[in-house]
Amino acid sequence: MMKDMAWLIRRTLLSKFRNKRNWFLYFGLPVAGALLSMLLYGNASGTDLRVGIVNEDGNETITTDTIQFISELKQVKVTATDEASLNQAIEDGKLDIGIIIDKGFADNVRSGSPGKTTIVSVQGVQVTASVRSMLQSYISNIAAIGKETRGEQEAFERIYEGYRQQSFKLTADTVKDTSSTKSVTYQSVGYLITFMMLSAVNMSGLILREKENRTFLRIFSSPISARTYVLANVVVNVIIMLLQIVVTLFFMKYVFHIDSGVSYAEFVPVLLLFGLSAVGLSLMIVAFAKSGTGAGAIQNLIITPTCLLAGCFFPMDIMPDSVRKISNFLPQHWLLDTVNKLQQGNTIGSLYMNLAIMAAFAAAFSLIAIYRFGRNNDTRMFV
Numbered sequence: 001m002m003k004d005m006a007w008l009i010r011r012t013l014l015s016k017f018r019n020k021r022n023w024f025l026y027f028g029l030p031v032a033g034a035l036l037s038m039l040l041y042g043n044a045s046g047t048d049l050r051v052g053i054v055n056e057d058g059n060e061t062i063t064t065d066t067i068q069f070i071s072e073l074k075q076v077k078v079t080a081t082d083e084a085s086l087n088q089a090i091e092d093g094k095l096d097i098g099i100i101i102d103k104g105f106a107d108n109v110r111s112g113s114p115g116k117t118t119i120v121s122v123q124g125v126q127v128t129a130s131v132r133s134m135l136q137s138y139i140s141n142i143a144a145i146g147k148e149t150r151g152e153q154e155a156f157e158r159i160y161e162g163y164r165q166q167s168f169k170l171t172a173d174t175v176k177d178t179s180s181t182k183s184v185t186y187q188s189v190g191y192l193i194t195f196m197m198l199s200a201v202n203m204s205g206l207i208l209r210e211k212e213n214r215t216f217l218r219i220f221s222s223p224i225s226a227r228t229y230v231l232a233n234v235v236v237n238v239i240i241m242l243l244q245i246v247v248t249l250f251f252m253k254y255v256f257h258i259d260s261g262v263s264y265a266e267f268v269p270v271l272l273l274f275g276l277s278a279v280g281l282s283l284m285i286v287a288f289a290k291s292g293t294g295a296g297a298i299q300n301l302i303i304t305p306t307c308l309l310a311g312c313f314f315p316m317d318i319m320p321d322s323v324r325k326i327s328n329f330l331p332q333h334w335l336l337d338t339v340n341k342l343q344q345g346n347t348i349g350s351l352y353m354n355l356a357i358m359a360a361f362a363a364a365f366s367l368i369a370i371y372r373f374g375r376n377n378d379t380r381m382f383v
Contacts, residue, residue, distance in 0.1 A: 004225075004228050005228050005231060005232045005235070008228065008229060008232035008233075009232050009235055009236055009239075012203075012206065012232065012233065012236045013236055013239070016203070016236070016240070022202075025195070025198070025199060025202065026195075026199050026240055026243070026244055027243070027244060027247050027248075029191075029195045030191065030192045030195045030196075030244055030247070030248040031247065031248055031251045032191075033187075033188060033190075033191025033192060033194075033195065033248075034184075034188040034191065034192070034248055034251060034252050034256060034258070035251075035256065036187075036191070037183075037184045037185075037187035037188040037190075037191065038184050038188075038256050038258060040184075040187065048075050048076060048077040049075055049076045049077065049096050049097065049131065050077050050079070050094070050095045050096045050097070051070065051076055051077065051078050051079070051095065051096065051097045051098070051099060051131065052078075052079045052080075052081045052085075052086045052089055052090070052095040052097070052098045052099070053067055053070065053078055053079070053080055053081070053098075053099045053100075053101065054080075054081060054082060054083050054086050054098070054099070054100045054101065055067065055080065055101050056100065056101060056102055056103045056105075057101050057102065057103050057104065057105040057106055058103075060105070060106035060107075061106070062105070062106040062109050062110070062142060062160075063101055063105055063106050065164065066101065066105075066135075066138065066139065067080075067101070069135075069138050070099065070131070070135065073131070073134060076131070079095065083100060086098040086100070086120070087120070090120060090121065096121060097119060097120070097121045097131060098119070098120035098121065099117055099118070099119055099120075099131075099135070100117065100118040100119075100120065101117050102117070102118070105117065108143075109139060109142050109143050109146055110146045110151075110153075110156055111146055111151065112143055112144075112146040112147030112148075112150075113143060113146075114136070114139045114140055114143045117135065117139070119131070119132055119135075141163070142160065142163070145159050145160055145163065182260075182261060182340075182343050183315070184258050185252070185258060185260040185261070185262070185339070185343065186315065186336065186339060186340060186343075187313075187314075187315075188248070188252060188258070189271070189335070189336065189339050190307070190310075190311065190312035190313060190332075190336060191312065191313075192244070192245070192248050192271070193271075193274060193278070193307070193312060193332055193335060193336075194303070194304075194307045194312050194313075195244070196241050196244055196245075196271075196274070196275055196278050197278045197281065197282070197303045197307070198299070198303060199237075199240060199241065199244065200237055200241065200275070200278040200279050200281070200282035201281075201282040201285055201286075201295065201299045201303070203233065203236060203237045203240060203282065204233060204237065204279070204282035204283050204285070204286045204295075205282075205286060205292055205295045205296075206233065207229075207230070207233060207286050208286055208289060208291060208292045208295055209292050212291065212292060230283075230373075234279055234283070237275075237279045237282070238272070238275060238276070238279065241271075241272065241275035241278070241279075242268075242272060242275070245267075245268055245271045245272065245275070246268070249264055249267060249268070260343070261342075261343045262339065262342045262343055266342060266348045267339075267342075269348075270335065270338055270339070270342075270348070270355070271335070273355060273358050273359060273362070274331060274332075274334075274335040274358055276358075276359070276362035277331040277358055277361040277362040277365060278331075279362070279366075280361070280362045280363070280364070280365025280366040280369060281302070281331075281365045283365065283366065283369035283373075284365045284366075284368050284369040284372065285298045285299055285302065286369070287368070287369045287372035287373050288372060306330050306332060307332055309323055309326055309327050309330060310327045310330045310332035310333040310336065311327065311332075311333065311336055312332055312336070316333075316336070331357075331358055331361040331362075334354050334357045334358050334361075335354075335358060337354060338351050338354040338355070338358075341354070
């Protein structure tokens with residue numbers, strides 16, 4: 001049996017890699033997916049935040065100091081403008097945030113009430129949150145002086161001058177922002193598992209193609225059993241997936257220089273475990289299809305929509321809760337969730353539930369395929 005299986009594995013690998021199109025499908029597309037992810041998310045961070053400021057309060061000392069505080073924030077580029085130009089620049093994407101300092105801002109701060117500022121942005125709270133937080137903290141500190149001095153101008157000016165000339169120093173350490181590399185890795189894995197599933201169906205579809213061209217009849221006329229034939233197909237599938245994983249991770253690390261934040265000693269087994277789910281699903285598709293065309297149609301109905309729902313093509317964070325609940329029933333979700341948690345510092349041992357669920361998907365798909373093959377006389381009892 002081992003000799004027959006080795007012959008089948010060698011025969012299948014040679015026939016597959018003889019076709020240049022398969023080289024592109026198995027290795028070119030996953031690498032292209034990693035490259036696309038890097039282009040989309042690689043420059044997501046590290047650029048200056050463009051802030052436009054409209055000063056309607058004149059040259060008041062407090063107002064001027066507030067503008068100076070904003071301009072000294074790291075990765076912030078300040079531009080003075082008027083309100084009409086500000087709104088137009090934000091609409092055109094030339095500015096990320098607009099800050100309007102209303103008239104009477106300094107007087108309100110002196111009286112103990114935080115001065116009124118308006119922050120405008122079309123990019124949402126994720127862009128404005130840091131600037132808003134630091135600005136409000138700065139204004140609140142000055143307003144606290146006004147509240148304690150209770151309108152005494154000389155006392156406020158004396159304490160405020162001391163606050164401006166504060167003797168303590170703030171030491172800041174820059175922490176490397178890994179959010180973009182995590183996004184690149186997440187999306188690269190999303191594309192990789194999509195192509196792994198497509199490759200698995202392509203490999204398992206060989207059973208149907210050889211059934212259609214009568215090749216399998218000649219094979220079965222030899223001592224080779226149907227069980228050996230299908231098992232050899234599974235082994236070839238796993239070998240190709242392992243090669244896909246290794247090649248893609250190699251390009252990510254050594255060519256694109258993407259730091260995934262996860263040891264590849266953990267990455268490869270997790271991806272390979274998902275690969276078993278992909279193989280089981282591909283066998284199930286072949287078991288239910290009556291022809292290669294039918295298998296392709298079922299593949300399009302299952303793989304692309306489920307990968308879309310699981311977040312393989314874009315982050316799950318932007319999807320509604322209803323879609324997230326549906327993704328819990330998809331093996332792709334559990335792989336991406338495992339990768340995400342590994343990037344957050346969880347150990348592979350603590351994610352046993354995710355691994356068990358992926359193994360359960362692989363077992364369930366395989367059992368359904370075996371049952372279907374056993375009930376389908378047209379396949380000549382492959383298993």
